[in-house]
Amino acid sequence: SGKAWGLNELYHLTKTSDAYRALPTKVSKQIVRRVVKCWTGYFAAIRKYRIAPDKFLSEPKIPGYKDKIHGRYVVPYPGKESIYKAELANGIVHLSRSEIRLPTAVGLVVEVRLVPRINCYIVEIVYDQPEKPAMGGAFVAGIDLGLNNLVALSSNRPGFVPLLVTGTPLKSLNQFYNKRLAQLQSQLLGNRQTSNRINRLTQSRNQYVDNYLHQTSRLVVNYLKTCSVGTLVIGKNQQWKQSLNMGKRNNQNFVMIPHARLISMISYKCQLEGIAVILNEESYSSKASALDFDPVPSYGAIVPKFSGRRVKRGLYKSASGKLINADINGSLNIIRKVFPNAFTAEGIVSAAVAPLKVSPFIKSRTS
Structure with missing residues (x-):
């Protein structure tokens, strides 16, 4: 009509x-x-x-239509009208006109969502949690997101040990997933697009990735909290995964890691701890020399000339010949883009000490 x-x-x-x-x-x-x-x-x-x-x-x-038989949609239950209050007072979320009953430690539920996944449903319980007062202070940290090093974290706080959170488990998982997926797809008959085995494989992969990102974000936020860092700058370029030029294999690996979801997890966990988060474009942050205080401009018609360069895989060499981790160099420049006066000459050298390589699944001194 x-x-x-x-x-x-x-x-x-x-x-x-x-x-x-x-x-x-x-x-x-x-x-x-x-x-x-x-x-x-x-x-x-x-x-x-x-x-x-x-x-x-x-x-x-145009929004897609759900299949009339197999189509599934998010089912939202408003907390005030569709959850039995008497049972919630006893620590049980019981959805109205259903047999779904879940234990919870939350006294006031805003909403419960039944979210369809590939071969299951996820029950999300939404509740309000008060934010802690802003930490403030002069200490700033920066994050450079990547592939082999999922997170490179540095700060202008004296004595802060830079952190590298490994991303190789996700890279290996995605390589296995792509190989196994291709094998299973080659066995499909007729016009079939998927199978139960493909669904189980994808669901398992997604759960592992989601857990890995949650563990990583919790490790980062706990470390910032322990070091009394009040502001975090995260580098993120608009449409950074739309026109990559890192080679076919690296492009595929990088695109398959949901960095935007990791940023979201870090951001809301920081917000709950009173740590301010700033998202900023990261152009030239990996090419400029942080130790030489190179200008770190935004992308433009004029390409600046930088003092240092990458000399080996994972290493950056400054004009004076000092070697630092290339990803840590990038995270330092991300800080400098937003806070140009965050470092002194002596301070930035001490901030570029040998980083600590960690896995979110292994407890370390950052915990």
């Missing part, structure tokens, strides 16, 4: 359907609200695309 239906219109159109009435009213209405929000966002994106298409990678796509 060419008309966009709003929340009230869709509510009256769907409220008598079997699918709507199969769930608690508040839950069904939340699902309708999410669908309306999805379409509203699509129409808004289309209008912006027609005005300024150069700001988009491609034309926004």
Whole structure:
């Protein structure tokens, strides 16, 4: 009809359907609200695309339809209306008109979401947690995200030991996953796109990656908290994974690691601890020499000339001949991009000491 239906219109159109009435009213209405929000966002994106298409990678796509039989969607249960209060007082989350009962230590639940995954559902319990007062102070840390070193962390705090969180387990996992996935896909018959074995493989891979990122973010935030660092700068370029030129194999490995999710995990954990987080572009941070205080400009028409250079895998050589870890050099420059006066000549040399290489699964002195 060419008309966009709003929340009230869709509510009256769907409220008598079997699918709507199969769930608690508040839950069904939340699902309708999410669908309306999805379409509203699509129409808004289309209008912006027609005005300024150069700001988009491609034309926004229409929201996809779920399969009528196998399609699954997030089921949101509002905390106040769709959870039994008497059981919640006893530490049990019991969803209205369901057999789902989960123990919890939370006294006030904002929302419970049933999130479909490849071959299972994830139950997410959403609750409010008060933030701690901002730590503040003059101590700043910087993070350079990568592949072999998932996180390179440095700071201007005296005595701070730089940290390298290894990313090789994720790299190895993705290589195994790609190889095994290709084998299983070659065995598919007819027009089949997937199988139970492929679903189990993908689910296992996703769970490992998610756990690894959570462990990494917790390790980083605990270390910052222990060292009383009040501000964290994370390097992130816009669309940094859209036009990589690191070689086919490195491109594939880098793209398959969800750095944006890691940034999100670090950010919200820092927020809860009162640590301020700044996201900043990281152009030329790996090429400029931190020890020589090279300017670290943003990308432009003029390519600056830098004092140092990478001489070996993982090493950066300054103009004076000093060698430091290349990723730590990048993290120092990320700090300098936002806080140009964060280091003194003596301080930046001491900040570039031999970093500590750690795995998030192994307890270290950072814990």
